[in-house]
Amino acid sequence: MADSGTNGQRDQRSEQGAKEKAAAARVASERVYVPLEDEDSVRASRDVADDEFLEHKRREVSDPREALQTPSMQEVFGPGGLLERCMTAGYEHRPAQLEMAELVHDAFQSHRHAIVEAGTGTGKTLAYLLPAICSGRRVVISTATKSLQEQLYQKDVPFLQKYFAPNLKVAVMKGRSNFLCKAKLHQMADQPVLRGMEEMDAFRQIRDWSKFTETGDRSELTFLTDDSELWPRLDARRETCTGQKCANFSECFVTEMHKRAAEADLIIVNHHLFFADLALKQDDFGSILPEYSAVVFDEAHEIEDVASDYFGRQISNFRFEELARDADIALRLLHLGTPALLRRTQRIRERSRTFFEAFPARDGKFPFTRAERAAFLEQNREAYDELAQALKGLETEFTAVTQKPEELLRLSRRSFELRQEMSFLFESNEGNFVYWFERRNKGVFLAATPIDVSQILRERLFEQFDTAILTSATLTVGGRFDYIRQRLGLDHAKEKALPPEFDYGEQALLYLPKKMPDVRDAGFAGKAADEITELLELSEGRAFCLFTSYAQMNDLYERIRTRVEFPLLLQGTAPRSVLLERFKNTAGAVLFATASFWQGVDVPGEQLSCVIVDKLPFAVPSDPIVAARVKALQEDGRNAFAEYQVPQAVLALKQGFGRLIRTKTDRGILALLDTRIQRMAYGKIFIESLPAYRKTQELSDVARFMEAPSPA
Ligand SMILES: Nc1ncnc2c1ncn2[C@@H]1O[C@H](COP(=O)(O)OP(=O)(O)OP(=O)(O)O)[C@@H](O)[C@H]1O
Ligand code: SF4
Numbered sequence: 001m002a003d004s005g006t007n008g009q010r011d012q013r014s015e016q017g018a019k020e021k022a023a024a025a026r027v028a029s030e031r032v033y034v035p036l037e038d039e040d041s042v043r044a045s046r047d048v049a050d051d052e053f054l055e056h057k058r059r060e061v062s063d064p065r066e067a068l069q070t071p072s073m074q075e076v077f078g079p080g081g082l083l084e085r086c087m088t089a090g091y092e093h094r095p096a097q098l099e100m101a102e103l104v105h106d107a108f109q110s111h112r113h114a115i116v117e118a119g120t121g122t123g124k125t126l127a128y129l130l131p132a133i134c135s136g137r138r139v140v141i142s143t144a145t146k147s148l149q150e151q152l153y154q155k156d157v158p159f160l161q162k163y164f165a166p167n168l169k170v171a172v173m174k175g176r177s178n179f180l181c182k183a184k185l186h187q188m189a190d191q192p193v194l195r196g197m198e199e200m201d202a203f204r205q206i207r208d209w210s211k212f213t214e215t216g217d218r219s220e221l222t223f224l225t226d227d228s229e230l231w232p233r234l235d236a237r238r239e240t241c242t243g244q245k246c247a248n249f250s251e252c253f254v255t256e257m258h259k260r261a262a263e264a265d266l267i268i269v270n271h272h273l274f275f276a277d278l279a280l281k282q283d284d285f286g287s288i289l290p291e292y293s294a295v296v297f298d299e300a301h302e303i304e305d306v307a308s309d310y311f312g313r314q315i316s317n318f319r320f321e322e323l324a325r326d327a328d329i330a331l332r333l334l335h336l337g338t339p340a341l342l343r344r345t346q347r348i349r350e351r352s353r354t355f356f357e358a359f360p361a362r363d364g365k366f367p368f369t370r371a372e373r374a375a376f377l378e379q380n381r382e383a384y385d386e387l388a389q390a391l392k393g394l395e396t397e398f399t400a401v402t403q404k405p406e407e408l409l410r411l412s413r414r415s416f417e418l419r420q421e422m423s424f425l426f427e428s429n430e431g432n433f434v435y436w437f438e439r440r441n442k443g444v445f446l447a448a449t450p451i452d453v454s455q456i457l458r459e460r461l462f463e464q465f466d467t468a469i470l471t472s473a474t475l476t477v478g479g480r481f482d483y484i485r486q487r488l489g490l491d492h493a494k495e496k497a498l499p500p501e502f503d504y505g506e507q508a509l510l511y512l513p514k515k516m517p518d519v520r521d522a523g524f525a526g527k528a529a530d531e532i533t534e535l536l537e538l539s540e541g542r543a544f545c546l547f548t549s550y551a552q553m554n555d556l557y558e559r560i561r562t563r564v565e566f567p568l569l570l571q572g573t574a575p576r577s578v579l580l581e582r583f584k585n586t587a588g589a590v591l592f593a594t595a596s597f598w599q600g601v602d603v604p605g606e607q608l609s610c611v612i613v614d615k616l617p618f619a620v621p622s623d624p625i626v627a628a629r630v631k632a633l634q635e636d637g638r639n640a641f642a643e644y645q646v647p648q649a650v651l652a653l654k655q656g657f658g659r660l661i662r663t664k665t666d667r668g669i670l671a672l673l674d675t676r677i678q679r680m681a682y683g684k685i686f687i688e689s690l691p692a693y694r695k696t697q698e699l700s701d702v703a704r705f706m707e708a709p710s711p712a
């Protein structure tokens, strides 16, 4: 999250904001487009070398007087248009893509909100990027995951720069913990506190990389696993950053990221960062993103959940432990580690341990109602008060240090924030919040999450900005946008649901095995492993196996690992973008993954010929947030299963299957191992909501389909 701000900082920021606005306006007015009328301007002949072509374009756009009117979307996406002439790998005329681009373009021009559904693989990315760059406005593009940010930046942006807007400035912004903190790196090099050979080796690699990386983004570290214990001690998170007082501030990777964003036309973020920023703005705590004029939400069906997280409150045992750890490090580095001060941090550690141990030992996510919180406090009042006292004690001691260094002030502020969160979580009772706690591995998380974010988004987003574009392959239920608009508080918007671009009946075969046990049976995993093995043999690998939980993914991976010859990739063993790259470049690869690969991920062509889904992706009904939303709908006299749970799972399944067919020549197998789709009444809703795939219950049909030649 961003730095919290004092008045002075805020003033500086608004001055900065004004400068940024002026810079953005300059950028926008200077941006020029490839002239349409001039045949030569588009690479008519593939014989022209890229460099030559680019040089030609640079010369062409260097004189602003030559700036031309922006092209119409028909001239870009239509047959014989710019796109056709630029796309080296098989342009297809896609009417839905053109229509979407026109709608988005119109929304940008008329400063209105728009909500557009277009099927998976339609080419939505270009259908919003091109109108965005033609708008001349600074546009934030927010997508669901970091891997999708990288896909946009590595695939689509270079394409746009090459053929459409050579001067286009694009910045990628991610949360601070994705970046290396140079100050911490230097500290660790001076006073190594590394555990074992493996960590020393990883540290050496990170240090070498830090010398040449331009971004400092951990996604470039291909060897680093998601659960690395070293990285959190080196990352640039706000809590441990001393800001402008840091000796490395001017060349800090986070400073660089902000600089790039302040000059960019397009800023690519993920929903988490977007809503973290919006929530900070709400509290008047400053902001993370520079000023922008419009926002595009890709994978917009995800917004509700992410926004809920950021407009809620949360604490965990980790935050207390990190505070104590960071305080110890700061005291040591400042040579202030007196026994009295170190006792303070030790006390926080001990008191937080006692307090969090008071929560039930079993893993899971549980509601924490007003009565339950009162009962908890009655039993554990002492532990609660002592933890709050320990924090207060630290703040008092730190404030008493003469010439309070910035590090100590920041630590005091963190401690104060934690006390405030504690009192909100235990002593408030907001009607629109669901209170809950979760125990996961070594963590205990306490949170309050808004049940309904529509009013917050209406006021903070849709009434503050005049142009928000929401798009996804999965926004309508029963052909209408009512569900999503209501959940998000989007009252005024142009809307359109576009027909699919592909001939799903010809291109995809949906396999629904009939003899699987129920997904809740103990025998399910064993039989699922058999089915997946047979399917992989028929598809010669080249598959995504998508699971509804990590546990199921790991279990099936272990069961199948020794039974097939194909190269298997497992989510979590490398950064997502690296896994995706390996998948694309390894013949016959099979990827085992969960939610983050269900949406947006684009692997056109034969390399992905089979998508297997284990279960209907219902949100876990005992999840306190899901339960609270269901209850709220029921209290409103609505049918929560039909109106909330089924639609949500339908949208998720459509997303997962949507990975398979990405172009008109793609073909392949879809498999769903959950027989509830065939047995339960609600199964019909799923079948009816999916594209019109050909269906079978026989593996022999799958074999025949795979043997049939691809259409030209
Ligand atoms: N007109 C076109 N002709 C041929 N290929 C295209 C065209 N437009 C886009 N593509 C390609 O089609 C593929 C799918 O595009 P994209 O990833 O934007 O789909 P999408 O609509 O965002 O799907 P999803 O909902 O799954 O994210 C990409 O490989 C893209 O480069
Ligand atoms: S400015 Fe902050 S994040 Fe950047 S190097 Fe310094 S301490 Fe680390």
Ligand SMILES: [Mg+2]
Pocket (backbone or CB within 6 Å): 124, 125, 298, 600
């Ligand atoms: Mg997409």
